[in-house]
Amino acid sequence: MIDIGVNLTNKRFDKDREDIIHRAQMANLSALLITGTSVIESQKAFELCQQYQGHFPGFLYSTAGVHPHDADHVSADYLEQLKQLAQHDQVKAIGECGLDFNRNFSAPIQQQQVFSEQVALAAELTMPLFLHQRDAFEPWFATLRPYLDKVPAMVAHCFTGSKAELTQCIAADMYIGITGWLCDERRGQSLRDIVSSIPLNRLLIETDAPYLTPRTIRPKPKSSRNEPSYLPFIVKEIAIITGLDQEEIAWQTSGNAEKVFNFPSK
Numbered sequence: 241m242i243d244i245g246v247n248l249t250n251k252r253f254d255k256d257r258e259d260i261i262h263r264a265q266m267a268n269l270s271a272l273l274i275t276g277t278s279v280i281e282s283q284k285a286f287e288l289c290q291q292y293q294g295h296f297p298g299f300l301y302s303t304a305g306v307h308p309h310d311a312d313h314v315s316a317d318y319l320e321q322l323k324q325l326a327q328h329d330q331v332k333a334i335g336e337c338g339l340d341f342n343r344n345f346s347a348p349i350q351q352q353q354v355f356s357e358q359v360a361l362a363a364e365l366t367m368p369l370f371l372h373q374r375d376a377f378e379p380w381f382a383t384l385r386p387y388l389d390k391v392p393a394m395v396a397h398c399f400t401g402s403k404a405e406l407t408q409c410i411a412a413d414m415y416i417g418i419t420g421w422l423c424d425e426r427r428g429q430s431l432r433d434i435v436s437s438i439p440l441n442r443l444l445i446e447t448d449a450p451y452l453t454p455r456t457i458r459p460k461p462k463s464s465r466n467e468p469s470y471l472p473f474i475v476k477e478i479a480i481i482t483g484l485d486q487e488e489i490a491w492q493t494s495g496n497a498e499k500v501f502n503f504p505s506k
């Protein structure tokens with residue numbers, strides 16, 4: 241299994257980051273993709289990959305990008321900084337980038353500009369896009385449409401959209417990232433209703449740790465903090481809903497992740 245969305249730079253992991261990575265390995269994960277959400281966080285994500293390369297060889301990779309929440313705070317040369325970061329072997333995608341009109345932590349017009357620039361950067365560098373979207377599907381999709389055949393892959397991370405949106409993403413050959421949102425019987429219901437419509441060769445799995453702890457973990461963890469070793473609970477939930485075999489989901493989603501992010505296969 242490969243967790244394609246881990247916020248491993250988060251300060252909630254400061255005290256025991258190495259234990260977290262170790263537990264992920266013990267839970268049969270073969271790689272983690274650490275999410276970069278700003279230039280500084282992307283830098284830190286890459287530094288973690290380097291720092292643990294000796295201890296956990298080939299286990300950590302990262303993305304480089306600016307999350308829509310951070311769009312108001314970019315520096316004049318942020319694209320150049322992302323480009324520099326993206327030169328490193330362990331940096332595998334541009335993102336997390338996109339649009340989030342749910343809470344508008346950054347001004348929509350600024351979100352749009354920073355998003356468009358990163359999409360163009362991914363095309364320039366021929367790198368996959370790691371994408372965020374909330375309450376902004378139409379402008380988000382319209383931004384991506386001209387680039388569908390100009391980047392190697394697009395990943396709709398933490399997909400929580402509608403059936404119609406899913407259909408459009410699949411038709412555009414996007415990959416769909418599913419988190420523990422699925423394990424929430426109340427707010428996750430609409431996602432549970434459509435997860436069977438995702439072709440297995442388009443499916444990716446992610447914890448989004450330390451957020452979105454699966455509510456299906458038994459025994460219930462003492463801490464509310466999510467971590468990559470809980471990824472199997474997401475696989476299990478997908479299996480329950482779709483009727484597919486857990487092994488098959490694990491195997492196929494790993495293959496998808498290796499292909500999308502150009503990981504060395506193991």
Ligand SMILES: [Zn+2]
Pocket residue numbers: 336371372373397398
């Ligand atoms: Zn996100």
